[in-house]
Amino acid sequence: MATRRATVVGSGPNGLSAAVVLARAGFEVTVLEAQDGVGGGTRTAQLTLPGFRHDVCSAVHPAALTSPFFQAFGMREKIGWLIPDASYAHPLDGGRAAVAWRDIGRTAAELGVDAGAWKAMLRPLSRRIEGVVDFTGHQMLRVPRHPVTAARFGLRALELGTALGRHSFRTEEAHALISGVVAHANTRLPTVGAAAAGLLLASQAHADGWGYPVGGAQAIPDALAEDLHAHGGRIVTRHRVDDLSMLDWGDPERGDVVVLDAPPRLALTLPDVPTGWAHAIRSYRYGPGAAKVDFALEGDVPWTNPDVRRSPTVHVCGTRAEVEASENAVARGRISERPYVLTVQPSVLDPTRAPKGRSVLWTYIHVPPNSTFDATEVITRQIERFAPGFRDRILASHATTAVEHAEENPSSIGGDYAGGAVSFRQLIARPLLSTAPWRTPMKGVYLASASTPPGPGVHGTAGWEAARLAIADTTGERVELGDLF
Secondary structure, X not given: OOOOEEEEEOOOHHHHHHHHHHHHOOOEEEEEOOOOOOOOOOOEEOOOOOOOOEEOOOOOOHHHHHOHHHHHHOHHHHOXXXXXXXXXXXXOHHHOEEEEEOOHHHHHHOOHHHHHHHHHHHHHHHHOHHHHHHHHOOOOOOXXXXXXXXXXXXXXXXXXXXXXXXXXXXXXXXXXXXXXXXXXXXXXXXXXXXXXXXXXXXXXXOOOOOOEEOOOOOHHHHHHHHHHHXXXXXXXXXXXXXXXXXXXOOOHHHOOEEEEOOOHHHHHHOOOOOHHXXXXXXXXXXXXXXXXXXXXXXXXXXXXXXXXXXXXXXXXXXXXXXXXXXXXHHHOOOOXXXXXXXXXXXXXXXXXXXXXXXXXXXXEEEEOXXXXXXXXXXXXXXXXXXXXXXXXXXXXXXEEOHHHHHHHOOOOHHHOOOOOOOOHHHHHOOOOOOOXXXXXXXXXXXXXXXXXXXXXXXXXXXXXXXXXXXXXXXXXXXXXXXXXX
């Protein structure tokens, strides 16, 4: 019998993970990538000045360290990782700041009267991070392997995602620390979906930490590509796929498959798509976009609070009320004058990212979909608020609007980095309600992007789930991670 073919559209971490699994299972694998290099949103490039290495999209990867797929693959051993003592920080006016240290006891001790409340919320989850990842890292129509942890996680998400969350803490520092991580979800606040996303990130902050690769995010797709090549797969760059009906991906009756690390709507370009499935895919909603600015700096960011200088990830906005006002403005189609700025300063631990004595800074704000807003000035002002003198240290900057990001990365509809709105409904139905949302009704066609469970993040899980379904459907064999690695 001829070797089964697998065509993977998109070389983000999920696409490459699917390709690795299929190649190891004996498929003849080809990955098609629109850009001139692999990685999708997990790439590193010189965007400002020579010698400054900036992450194009994702920069810090807590999900990569807790991902069962990456653990089996050996990602922690294959590349160099930096795991900071301070997972994330949140500066406040007057030189104050709250820091989520990896040591939860140290974090709690700095929160004063909220010490007990912080530990009560996050210690049980961080200690049982495997159960949290098992619950949040799959489709929701299943019995979790760790039901007590799942129930605890769900109750805390309900608390933080409703008016009850106003009473979870008493200090401005604790409220800021939790709101900064919840705002990663890029949606109106408070909501249960955003609270669940933030609670996962906060739990990871006190468990395996918020690690990132030495030299930049590019190390992750490069490691996957190396393994793919070692097992006979190939990657074709500068090959954009806009119409599957025009793509020769083989014969599904023979066992050939196509895996899409791309928007699910790409599957609608196939003939004979069932009406109900097509309606569900067209009804799938995308969230606001992101306006990103990369900076090349002389020295580092002169944060007023010295502890903020120790944390690669910094949430810049101020109080919880300001964070929520910023995100709710975006949900209404506006941009706040004092926006929530997600900031990463990788150079605090990685001197390879910039010439000696200089540093790179990665920033973005949330904006309405397809926005053409250049965020350089508003981000500069907001950082200057907590780091006077920041503006004077800027050597160069590179702005990417939401619409420009959408044009560069087909998976980012409207500039949405998350692959779809992070709502309670779309945590359960992503992109539709199914016990196997990675499988489509078209034979041989599978979905593997962030628009499928477990959603955004660099974890490879969607690729693994799509590939294992493809293997089971074509060979009749159910594979586990231990069978391949």
